[in-house]
Amino acid sequence: MTTPFLSLVRFSVLSVYAPSRRGAGKIGAKATGKEIGKGIGVFFLILLSVGSIGALYAYMSEMSYRALKGTGMESLVLLNAAISATLISFVLCFLTALSTYCSKADTNLLALPIEGRKLLGAKMAMVFVSDFALSFLIMAIAIVIYAIGERPPALFYAGALASIVAVPLVPLALVYLILVPLVSVARPLRNKNAIMIIGGIVGIGLSLGLNLYFQSAMPKMVDPEWVRANYAGPDSLIMRMGMAYPPAMLAWKSMTAPGASGILDALAVLGLGLGAVLAVAAAFGPWYAKSLLGFDEQRLKRVAATRDFFSRAFSRRSPLASLFLREWRLMNREPVYFMNGPFIIVLMPVIMAIGVAITMQRAEAAGDLGPMLASLRGGPWLMLAAAAVGGFLGSSTSITCTALSRDAKALRYIKALPIAYRDFMMAKFLHGFAFAVFGSLVGAVGLAALAGLPALDAAGAFLIALAISAFACIAGLWLDTANPRLSWDNPIAAMKQNVNSVIVILGVMGILGGLGVASAFMNWGKGAFFALYFLGFGAIASAALAAYPRYAKRKLEEIEA
Amino acid sequence: MIRLQDLSKTYAKSGTKAVADLSLEIRDGEIFGLLGPNGAGKSTTIKMLTGVLRPDSGRVEIGGTDMAASPLEAKARFGFVADDPELFSKLRAAEYLNFVADVYRVPDAERRERISSLTRRFRIDDALSASIGSFSRGMKQKLCVVASLVHDPDAWILDEPMVGLDPQAAFDLKETMRERAAAGKLVLFSTHVMEVAERVCDRIGIIDKGRLRFVGTLEELRGRDRSGKGDSLESLFLELVEDSSQGAQDDAAGASAGAAPIRSGGRS
Numbered sequence: 001m002t003t004p005f006l007s008l009v010r011f012s013v014l015s016v017y018a019p020s021r022r023g024a025g026k027i028g029a030k031a032t033g034k035e036i037g038k039g040i041g042v043f044f045l046i047l048l049s050v051g052s053i054g055a056l057y058a059y060m061s062e063m064s065y066r067a068l069k070g071t072g073m074e075s076l077v078l079l080n081a082a083i084s085a086t087l088i089s090f091v092l093c094f095l096t097a098l099s100t101y102c103s104k105a106d107t108n109l110l111a112l113p114i115e116g117r118k119l120l121g122a123k124m125a126m127v128f129v130s131d132f133a134l135s136f137l138i139m140a141i142a143i144v145i146y147a148i149g150e151r152p153p154a155l156f157y158a159g160a161l162a163s164i165v166a167v168p169l170v171p172l173a174l175v176y177l178i179l180v181p182l183v184s185v186a187r188p189l190r191n192k193n194a195i196m197i198i199g200g201i202v203g204i205g206l207s208l209g210l211n212l213y214f215q216s217a218m219p220k221m222v223d224p225e226w227v228r229a230n231y232a233g234p235d236s237l238i239m240r241m242g243m244a245y246p247p248a249m250l251a252w253k254s255m256t257a258p259g260a261s262g263i264l265d266a267l268a269v270l271g272l273g274l275g276a277v278l279a280v281a282a283a284f285g286p287w288y289a290k291s292l293l294g295f296d297e298q299r300l301k302r303v304a305a306t307r308d309f310f311s312r313a314f315s316r317r318s319p320l321a322s323l324f325l326r327e328w329r330l331m332n333r334e335p336v337y338f339m340n341g342p343f344i345i346v347l348m349p350v351i352m353a354i355g356v357a358i359t360m361q362r363a364e365a366a367g368d369l370g371p372m373l374a375s376l377r378g379g380p381w382l383m384l385a386a387a388a389v390g391g392f393l394g395s396s397t398s399i400t401c402t403a404l405s406r407d408a409k410a411l412r413y414i415k416a417l418p419i420a421y422r423d424f425m426m427a428k429f430l431h432g433f434a435f436a437v438f439g440s441l442v443g444a445v446g447l448a449a450l451a452g453l454p455a456l457d458a459a460g461a462f463l464i465a466l467a468i469s470a471f472a473c474i475a476g477l478w479l480d481t482a483n484p485r486l487s488w489d490n491p492i493a494a495m496k497q498n499v500n501s502v503i504v505i506l507g508v509m510g511i512l513g514g515l516g517v518a519s520a521f522m523n524w525g526k527g528a529f530f531a532l533y534f535l536g537f538g539a540i541a542s543a544a545l546a547a548y549p550r551y552a553k554r555k556l557e558e559i560e561a
Numbered sequence: 562m563i564r565l566q567d568l569s570k571t572y573a574k575s576g577t578k579a580v581a582d583l584s585l586e587i588r589d590g591e592i593f594g595l596l597g598p599n600g601a602g603k604s605t606t607i608k609m610l611t612g613v614l615r616p617d618s619g620r621v622e623i624g625g626t627d628m629a630a631s632p633l634e635a636k637a638r639f640g641f642v643a644d645d646p647e648l649f650s651k652l653r654a655a656e657y658l659n660f661v662a663d664v665y666r667v668p669d670a671e672r673r674e675r676i677s678s679l680t681r682r683f684r685i686d687d688a689l690s691a692s693i694g695s696f697s698r699g700m701k702q703k704l705c706v707v708a709s710l711v712h713d714p715d716a717w718i719l720d721e722p723m724v725g726l727d728p729q730a731a732f733d734l735k736e737t738m739r740e741r742a743a744a745g746k747l748v749l750f751s752t753h754v755m756e757v758a759e760r761v762c763d764r765i766g767i768i769d770k771g772r773l774r775f776v777g778t779l780e781e782l783r784g785r786d787r788s789g790k791g792d793s794l795e796s797l798f799l800e801l802v803e804d805s806s807q808g809a810q811d812d813a814a815g816a817s818a819g820a821a822p823i824r825s826g827g828r829s
Contacts, residue, residue, distance in 0.1 A: 298692070298694055298695035299695060300688060300691050300695045300696065300697075300700075301688075301690065301691045301695070302687040302688055302691070303687060303689075303690050303691075304686075304687050305655075305677070305680070305686050305687065305689045305690070309655075309689070309690065310673045310676070310677060311673070313655035313656075313659060313689065313690075314655065314658070314659050314662065314669065314672050314673045314676060315659070315669055316662070316663060316666075316667070316668065316669050316672070317663050318663070319663055319664050319666070321663075322659070322660050322663035322664065323660075325660075326649070326652070326656075326660050329651065329652055329656065330649060330651050330652065333651040333652075334651055409645075409647065409648070410648055410649060412608070412613050412643055412645075413641070413643045413648055415611075415612060415613040416611035416612060416613050416636060416641040416643070417636060417641075417661070417664050417665075418632075418633045418634075418636035418637040418664060418665065419633075419664055420633060557615050558573075558615070560572055560573060560574065560614060561608075561613055561614070
């Protein structure tokens with residue numbers, strides 16, 4: 001028999017990380033070909049994301065190891081890894097803990113005879129899973145690089161193992177040490193929307209910060225002097241951080257101190273991590289359980305409806321306009337939809353701008369920027385680059401890729417209304433396309449302005465971007481109609497766990513990349529490229545848009561809502 | 562009038578035969594209750610009737626309009642209250658009602674007048690500017706009821722409408738049903754609560770395992786009291802359902818003693 005606590009841990013972990021088949025009550029059922037395909041796709045996507053972060057970190061660790069090797073302080077890569085893993089663990093842990101602070105299942109658990117410390121302990125165990133995975137990735141890379149170069153004794157690996165487990169424990173305890181009192185005291189935080197918005201902003205900050213860090217640190221890693229100044233010596237940044245944060249220092253010593261001293265350090269870092277988690281769970285558990293009471297309660301605003309209110313609120317629109325407005329409101333008012341959809345158009349240019357600004361800064365410092373832009377301005381390449389950026393940005397909201405999935409709960413009702421399926425789906429297309437126009441404008445015209453392109457070229461880039469975006473919008477809508485995600489309990493699943501968005505974004509990236517390479521071999525002028533891409537994408541999008549309503553009608557009729 | 566003719570439906574995903582050869586006629590001016598235990602086929606029947614599900618075979622006619630041939634016209638003739646009021650929680654109540662009124666193309670003056678009177682009747686007139694997400698389940702149910710009547714339809718179809726309603730709202734709903742029937746409009750609702758059917762319905766249909774087991778007035782159902790002890794409607798209902806279960810088992814065993822549908826046509 002499993003103890004109630006272990007059962008609770010299992011429940012917590014599965015409810016967040018288990019694949020949807022479990023949630024859909026299909027345990028034990030054989031996976032279909034489609035599900036296997038999705039699983040493989042998701043696996044490769046995770047591999048791609050983890051691999052790219054891992055590769056960047058591996059490069060930086062390798063470069064710093066080489067630079068430090070000369071000074072005999074190569075083991076500092078391990079201290080750097082412990083500090084990096086702690087920092088990234090803290091942010092990831094904060095995001096995961098915030099977004100999973102209270103689910104519907106948690107409030108149901110309150111009716112069971114479970115102590116608060118066990119509820120919080122199970123929640124911490126669930127958060128630790130993702131936290132540990134990230135910490136493992138960062139620590140293991142540095143450990144492997146160090147181990148290959150130094151061939152350390154067996155005890156090193158025991159210390160490394162203890163460190164990998166212990167490093168994310170302290171941030172985990174710290175996060176709940178902050179979150180539980182914060183959520184308990186701050187009433188507005190006991191609301192899923194507020195949590196989603198805060199989590200989104202912190203997440204965006206993290207991705208921007210990481211982007212900025214990698215972009216600015218990568219070129220400096222080739223300079224051994226810079227590496228030594230930041231890593232080695234008592235006044236270096238890494239050493240100061242290590243001194244200020246004893247668990248990282250203990251983790252480092254557990255891997256580098258000889259014999260018994262190393263073992264004691266390993267036990268100390270493990271004890272510190274576990275102790276911190278247990279202490280927080282025990283001390284804050286009852287408080288945590290209390291903070292779940294009345295979580296996400298919404299206050300009903302009662303206001304007497306006046307004649308003026310009726311005149312303003314109830315006026316006739318065409319069904320298509322009304323459907324469009326419904327799409328607009330439902331998406332923009334659901335934080336998870338907004339942050340992962342329309343908001344991308346704001347976020348992506350900022351990320352792109354950081355990359356472009358750093359590249360331009362580097363080129364300017366090297367004195368290359370002016371001549372490079374001047375040589376490109378005459379040809380079609382800057383116009384095509386602006387069109388590609390605009391097209392990518394216009395396609396990146398994924399609004400149409402999840403349009404039908406997001407409406408899964410309402411389909412039964414919608415189908416009983418006298419709504420033409422053509423209008424229903426066209427409203428979804430127009431909603432996605434409205435943001436695509438904005439994205440294309442920001443991307444194409446923004447880059448054109450940065451590069452000082454003439455107005456005609458900027459207009460050409462914008463039109464090509466618009467055609468690409470229209471193509472992506474209809475492709476996404478078609479895909480979500482063919483393969484909608486109709487079974488979900490949490491709106492997050494309709495959007496973030498929807499493979500259709502990934503297919504379209506990767507597809508657009510692949511097409512743009514392929515066309516970019518192909519264009520490099522074509523000795524064409526601006527006009528010819530414009531005609532090819534604007535008319536090409538435009539014609540495909542128009543043909544798909546013309547054929548789509550019939551297909552959508554058939555599919556919607558088939559759906560057993 | 563609503564006419565269902567030989568409706569059958571087997572779900573493609575599960576392979577479950579939910580409704581088999583169901584024929585039924587509901588006349589204008591009557592309140593018809595569709596009763597049955599959980600999983601009997603009530604919701605599937607209503608889904609086919611409202612155009613949400615396409616039947617494998619058979620025909621649905623609403624006010625003389627064939628659902629398969631002219632779905633938009635047929636759907637415009639009824640108002641529908643789904644069993645799950647969890648809809649569009651991010652919209653405000655007024656936005657939702659205006660959206661429904663747009664879909665039914667209700668002129669401005671009419672929609673304002675109807676929404677005003679219906680929301681007052683169901684006591685949600687002071688919550689029109691609030692987000693639906695802040696409503697209780699009962700309030701959401703009332704909002705769906707108001708939305709379903711915004712175009713003053715000839716037929717009113719409700720799937721388990723009493724669930725979540727407080728006694729006052731349930732009373733108001735039953736009164737509205739009676740008023741609509743008195744005005745010559747048709748009301749069809751599903752329920753598994755016999756008491757509700759007993760108090761409101763002119764005729765009832767009992768459905769079990771996808772087949773219609775009884776259609777008629779409550780008096781006609783009482784007339785089937787084999788024990789002669791004046792059993793409650795609930796007992797008669799359970800007796801009918803058990804009979805059909807026995808029939809299904811006998812069918813499965815190769816016997817040919819399945820309960821035949823009983824039809825009556827009178828009105829109380």
